[in-house]
Amino acid sequence: MKFIDLRSDTVTEPTDRMRTAMAEALVGDDVYEDDPTIKLLEEYTAKLTGKEAALFTPSGTFANQLALFTHCNRGEEVILPHDCHIVAHEVGGASVIAGVQLRAIESVNGKMDIDKVKKAIRYVDDIHYPETGLICIENAYSDGTVLSLDYMKELHMVAKEAGLKVHMDGARLFNAALSMKEEVSEVLKYVDSAMFCLSKGLCAPVGSMLVGDEEFIKKARKKRKLMGGGMRQAGILGAAGLIALKEMRLRLVEDHENAKYMAEELSKIQGIEVLKDNLDINMVFFNITDNRLKGKMTQEAFLKEGIKINPEEDNMMRFVCHYYISKSDIDTVINFIHRLRRY
Template identity: 40%
Template sequence: MSGDSVSMKTIDLRSDTITQPTDEMIEAIVKAHKSGRFGDDVIGEDEVVNELQEKAAKILGKEAALLVTSGTQGNLISLCSQTSRGDEVVVEKQSHTFMFEAGSMASIGGLYPKPVEGVRGYILPETLESVISPDDAHYARTRMVVCENTHNYAGGTVTRPEQIKALASVAHDHDLKVHCDGARLFNASVALGIPARKLVEDVDSVQICLSKGLSAPVGSIIAGSTEFIHAAHRTRKKLGGGMRQAGIIAAPGIVALEKMVDRLNEDHENAKLLYESIKDIPNLVIEKPETNILFLGLQNLNINQMQLAEELAKENIRVYGGYGVRTRMVTNRMVQRDDIDHVVTVLRRLLK
């Protein structure tokens, strides 16, 4: 070995979106290209996209599925394809659709969000029932409710099938559609040890991200009835989401669905290990993670979020500094168990 200093690995806990595609994903792109399977997906001629959509529909137990560019686009298409402008959509007040999608449901969809308080991200059926507007000319028509599973801002919390059934039952009794923002649906399914389709049996539409813990470089899937996907196809086109040789995205997406789901458990184990190793730090506000997201509340400590992010960066650990009033850490495929040991050592020193 030369005497050069060995550069230290960066441990990136900002998000599971930082995951790099696997070699197998890149090989799948090359293989599909060499066998001439790419085509113009706007006219439905990309064989790889068609394969991904069929596979995703089957996994999710839905009639049909559609590849979209991102989670945000998938949510927006799902909302807009099942409502009309001026309709009201009930959302959890810390949900991604409400807080982090640039207000697109209002600005682009013309939809009126009605935010309600959830319990660990879950909208209680009685809460939904109490906010559905009466059929009176003074009110916007309440047409939809959005649930998020796992729920990002609540800390990667899992909603169980019976909870979704109870919420959907109230929604359907009042003629509301139910959309599931399942950006991390597979984290919920792995945490509960049940197939993903069990979590979306009672919803009308679902969006799943291929590009988060599943490590694909780009893309999300939306799924639901054939009628919904037919409408969603037009909405995607309107939003500029029609893509040409999109098999380049779909090929890694297929690998993501086939090979990357079960390993999410490693991310969950690493999040638990991190929690168990720092939970006794005095004055740290922390809850046991159900999946791969952990929030640290620093309000009672002598360091704020920005300072913590800066100090961690000096030790090659990356977290977002300005994420609300808490520090979020998201375990992912690029972070190994040994890395967690290093993070624990540094955190214990900084959070004294």
């Protein structure tokens, strides 16, 4: 049975082109840096992002935690938005792996107040305080919004003046760049390192990339091995990653347009309130204000109709558009919700 899967853009399966490329990939032992396909992927990534070097990692969480582990010394503090992915959804990895503590600053749509960031920076000259080791941002943010280039530039200046680096969780980097109408290399000018996922909306089955300068990536490569991320014939995965970057990122505009269409249609349903300020990328967030409808919009009810959704989180629902969600799929979902409301 074919499901309409709105849970996330992580559910995308490899395309036929990817499957063929994976089967035919030239491979070697990547721990020895002998895998030609991974080398091509890393070189292409560095060129695309405007960074000196890149490193293939198993996942976005892995790449974020590797960045903290590489940038920071144990006992240092990382400044970042209070509800970003590193804080909320990475299993407390920062304390376990890098041995750092997180200085979570209250934010709105991932945007920390610049003055609060300045005040949060702590230096080594006071024996009572941990020293600040890094500032992190997330763009696009997990609530469907995008930070502006002006904001990123201002934050980077603050970090630079304090002698700090900025790392960006760019899991959906290409969605952010599309929304900003900027080249990816321009977006990454104002961060020292960044990660992005190949498996979120780009259809690659596994993997994320970490980018930065050559010294940073050299250190990260060794720490990747320590964390168990040194893979052998990884070119099978790298082949899919190359297609993700060369082809699939160029079609993300369709997902953004579909998300806006879905938001418009959901807004027409009485009892549903769409968060229209959170529509920068391929996600639609909404509240169900009608308790009768809310009681009917369960995972079980949708699943019976061949639709997969996630339950409410913090009284909010999220539908995500991706390569395998068409406009007709959206119409099917909308019609089903209309039927739920009617009966």
